[in-house]
Amino acid sequence: MAKKIITVFGATGAQGGGLVRAIANDPNGEFSVRAVTRDPNSDKAKALAAIGADVIYGDLGDAASVHNALEGAYGAFFVTFYWAHMSPGQEKAEAALFAKAAKETGIKHAIWSTLEDTRELFPIHDDRMPTLMEHYNVPHFDAKGESNQQFIDAGVPTTFLHASFYWDNFIFFGAGPKRGEDGKLALTLPIGDAKMAGIGAEDIGKCAYGIFKNGKEYIGKYVGVAGEHLTGEQMATGLSKALGEPVVYNKISPAVYRSFGFPGADDLGNMFQVYDEFEEKMNNLRDVKASKKLNPQLQNFDQWLAQNAKKIPL
Ligand SMILES: NC(=O)c1ccc[n+]([C@@H]2O[C@H](COP(=O)([O-])OP(=O)(O)OC[C@H]3O[C@@H](n4cnc5c(N)ncnc54)[C@H](OP(=O)(O)O)[C@@H]3O)[C@@H](O)[C@H]2O)c1
Numbered sequence: 001m002a003k004k005i006i007t008v009f010g011a012t013g014a015q016g017g018g019l020v021r022a023i024a025n026d027p028n029g030e031f032s033v034r035a036v037t038r039d040p041n042s043d044k045a046k047a048l049a050a051i052g053a054d055v056i057y058g059d060l061g062d063a064a065s066v067h068n069a070l071e072g073a074y075g076a077f078f079v080t081f082y083w084a085h086m087s088p089g090q091e092k093a094e095a096a097l098f099a100k101a102a103k104e105t106g107i108k109h110a111i112w113s114t115l116e117d118t119r120e121l122f123p124i125h126d127d128r129m130p131t132l133m134e135h136y137n138v139p140h141f142d143a144k145g146e147s148n149q150q151f152i153d154a155g156v157p158t159t160f161l162h163a164s165f166y167w168d169n170f171i172f173f174g175a176g177p178k179r180g181e182d183g184k185l186a187l188t189l190p191i192g193d194a195k196m197a198g199i200g201a202e203d204i205g206k207c208a209y210g211i212f213k214n215g216k217e218y219i220g221k222y223v224g225v226a227g228e229h230l231t232g233e234q235m236a237t238g239l240s241k242a243l244g245e246p247v248v249y250n251k252i253s254p255a256v257y258r259s260f261g262f263p264g265a266d267d268l269g270n271m272f273q274v275y276d277e278f279e280e281k282m283n284n285l286r287d288v289k290a291s292k293k294l295n296p297q298l299q300n301f302d303q304w305l306a307q308n309a310k311k312i313p314l
Contacts, residue, residue: 008020229283
């Protein structure tokens with residue numbers, strides 16, 4: 001019997017890449033994978049073709065290519081790329097494009113990689129944190145959460161997947177431990193003593209694969225994924241062991257983090273404040289046991305560090 005095709009956006013990236021590899025590495029499974037990239041000739045795209053993915057061109061700036069990428073597919077993984085443009089308006093327009101194209105092409109199961117609309121947790125213009133871009137508490141969360149309605153209104157059978165903080169941010173996003181003037185390593189985060197949900201980025205796609213495999217059970221559901229919930233202190237302890245050198249947790253306030261001045265520092269400062277103030281709600285959605293059920297290979301922080309600590313730039 002012909003395999004059911006899953007179209008994956010962001011296929012050369014963190015979330016989509018994990019899903020492409022999960023499907024391709026299960027040759028006896030019921031799905032085949034169509035990997036969407038703006039450049040099928042890039043090294044990353046060729047690496048996906050080499051493991052059996054059908055690599056095709058697609059660009060969110062080219063609506064016809066999005067439509068084309070979905071033609072004949074059973075399922076689709078939709079992720080947007082907020083940090084490439086930092087525009088909530090663009091992110092919402094891209095989500096609307098996904099929802100419309102999914103409806104028109106008859107997608108049977110979509111996974112929309114979303115995040116909380118934090119304005120449902122507390123109103124904007126609440127004075128506990130600055131309102132950003134006039135309309136948002138945490139722009140890169142709120143725009144995704146607001147976009148859930150696009151999929152609902154279009155009548156697309158959708159699972160609303162909520163990723164956690166990628167531990168890979170310690171490698172690629174400049175969020176890892178830094179050496180102070182005293183030469184000592186410190187992990188600087190504004191999450192107080194809260195436990196924050198984290199995950200190895202590769203595991204997000206593996207969990208998404210579990211969602212597709214158990215299709216009906218997850219359509220219409222809000223699903224969070226996490227490998228472990230950890231305090232800053234616990235992350236610093238894990239890093240110390242893995243790096244063979246002490247790392248201290250430098251607990252700062254969200255206001256100080258927002259003042260760091262790099263692009264998006266205010267957005268991330270607000271995000272960490274939400275992880276701290278709404279610890280229970282954020283973590284309840286991102287259940288580790290349920291994530292492990294979707295992805296039996298799910299890594300906790302120590303397991304992720306065993307494979308990745310050497311890549312953290314110090
Ligand atoms: N970092 C975190 O801790 C975290 C946690 C939760 C959620 N998120 C969210 O994750 C999202 C990003 O996902 P990711 O980390 O998987 O992304 P990523 O690793 O940065 O990869 C993005 C991929 O998407 C493709 N892409 C970029 N712009 C495109 C466009 N206009 N049209 C088509 N493809 C495009 C690129 O592939 P080609 O160059 O091959 O086209 C790129 O490889 C963000 O919206 C972020 O808010 C991040």
